[in-house]
Structures are given as structure tokens and as C-alpha cells.
Amino acid sequence: MAAEARERLLERVLAYAAQEGITGRSLRDIARGTGTSHRMLLYHFGSREGLLAAIVAAVEARQRALMTDTARRAADPAEVMTDLWARVSDPAMRPSVALFFEVFGLVVQGAPGTEELRAGLTRPWLDDAAAAAEALGIPPDPAGVRLGIAVTRGLLMELLAGADGSEVDAAYRRFVELMTAPH
Numbered sequence: 001m002a003a004e005a006r007e008r009l010l011e012r013v014l015a016y017a018a019q020e021g022i023t024g025r026s027l028r029d030i031a032r033g034t035g036t037s038h039r040m041l042l043y044h045f046g047s048r049e050g051l052l053a054a055i056v057a058a059v060e061a062r063q064r065a066l067m068t069d070t071a072r073r074a075a076d077p078a079e080v081m082t083d084l085w086a087r088v089s090d091p092a093m094r095p096s097v098a099l100f101f102e103v104f105g106l107v108v109q110g111a112p113g114t115e116e117l118r119a120g121l122t123r124p125w126l127d128d129a130a131a132a133a134e135a136l137g138i139p140p141d142p143a144g145v146r147l148g149i150a151v152t153r154g155l156l157m158e159l160l161a162g163a164d165g166s167e168v169d170a171a172y173r174r175f176v177e178l179m180t181a182p183h
Contacts, residue, residue, distance in 0.1 A: 006044040009036060010054055015054055023102045024102060029049070049106075053117040056103050059096050060121075063088060064128040069153035071132035078180045081148065085172050088152065089159060095154050125149050144179060151175050 012034040016022075020033055027038040027048050045051040063084070070083045088097065107114045107121065129148075130140035151172070160167050 002044075004130070005066075009040065009044055010058060011034070012060060013041075013051065014055055017099050017112075021099070021102060022052070022055075023106070049114050049117070050110065052103050052106065053115070053120070055101060056117060057120065059100060060124065064124060068128050068132045068135065071135040074136065075135060076180070077133075077138065078176050080136070081176045081179070082173075085152065085176075088156060089165075089169070089172070094160065098160055101157065101160065122146065122149055148175075148179065 013030060016030065016033045022030060025033075027041050029047075030051070031038040031041055041048075043053055045054055065148060066087055067080060067084050071080045074080045074083070087093065103117070104121070107118045126142050126145055129145040130142070133140040155168050155172055158171075
């Protein structure tokens with residue numbers, strides 16, 4: 001029951017954070033915006049940083065699940081990469097992407113309590129990409145996946161900063177070509 005309540009509350013927080021942003025907002029501000037109390041946020045997430053970690057973890061887990069699901073039915077790695085890009089670069093995802101970078105900035109600045117989040121920003125992608133590679137019948141490429149994460153995040157930042165979407169999409173397509181070309 002508590003786990004279900006936590007998940008429902010997290011969904012409300014995700015919607016609020018994507019629309020309003022959370023940088024500089026106190027737990028009380030977030031609580032007011034989601035129709036709960038700061039005590040309930042503390043009960044379910046432990047701290048503001050715990051809440052931030054839960055937000056990022058939820059969004060990233062959804063994206064990774066889409067990647068591995070696509071890999072189960074895809075013909076090749078290019079299809080997986082292209083599908084994932086289409087999903088994360090979709091304008092409807094921009095608030096969640098902006099939220100990710102908002103929280104990422106706190107992690108990079110070493111905000112107290114973000115150590116666990118820092119450790120979990122890339123490793124889950126590497127692990128799930130290995131599972132996706134297995135589904136595709138190819139050997140995992142951790143260095144290639146790490147490069148893909150960096151390129152994808154960089155291009156998403158370009159989109160958020162107002163770069164022309166067609167130019168950013170062309171850059172990603174070029175990256176896919178480079179990564180999937182026979183060596």
C-alpha cells in the first residue's frame with residue numbers, strides 16, 4: 001500500500017516538475033504544487049535530493065524500458081537507436097528532458113545528497129544496453145553505449161537551447177551511421 005501511494009505521489013511530482021521545474025523550489029513548494037505536504041514527500045523520499053533521484057530514475061527507467069522493448073523486436077541496432085532518439089527528442093518529451101538537465105546540473109555541482117544519483121546516471125544505461133544487445137544477438141559495446149549516451153544528451157541539450165530540430169536530427173542520423181557501419 002505504501003509503495004502504491006509512493007508511486008502515485010511520484011507521478012504527481014513528475015507532472016509538476018516537468019511543467020513548473022524544481023530547481024530552487026523547496027519541498028514545501030513542490031508539496032503545494034502537487035497537493036500534498038512536505039512531510040509526505042519526506043516520508044516517501046527521505047529528502048529533497050531523494051525526491052530528485054526518484055524523478056530522474058523514473059524518467060530514465062521508462063526510456064531504458066522502451067529501448068530494451070524495441071531491441072526485442074528490432075532488426076538491427078540502427079533501428080533501436082533511431083527509435084530511442086525519436087522518443088526522447090519528441091517535443092512532447094521536452095519538459096522531461098529539461099527536468100533531467102535541471103537535476104543533472106545539481107548533480108554536477110555536487111549538491112549534498114546527490115551522490116547516489118551521480119552513481120546512477122550512466123550505469124543503468126550500460127546494463128540495459130547490454131540486455132538490448134543480447135536481444136539483438138550482438139556483443140555488448142560499453143564504450144559505444146557510453147559514447148551514444150553522451151552524444152544523445154548533447155544533442156538533446158542542443159534541442160533545448162533552440163537548435164534547428166532538422167539539423168539536430170541529421171546529426172543524430174549521422175552518428176547512427178558511424179556507429180553501425182561495418183568496421
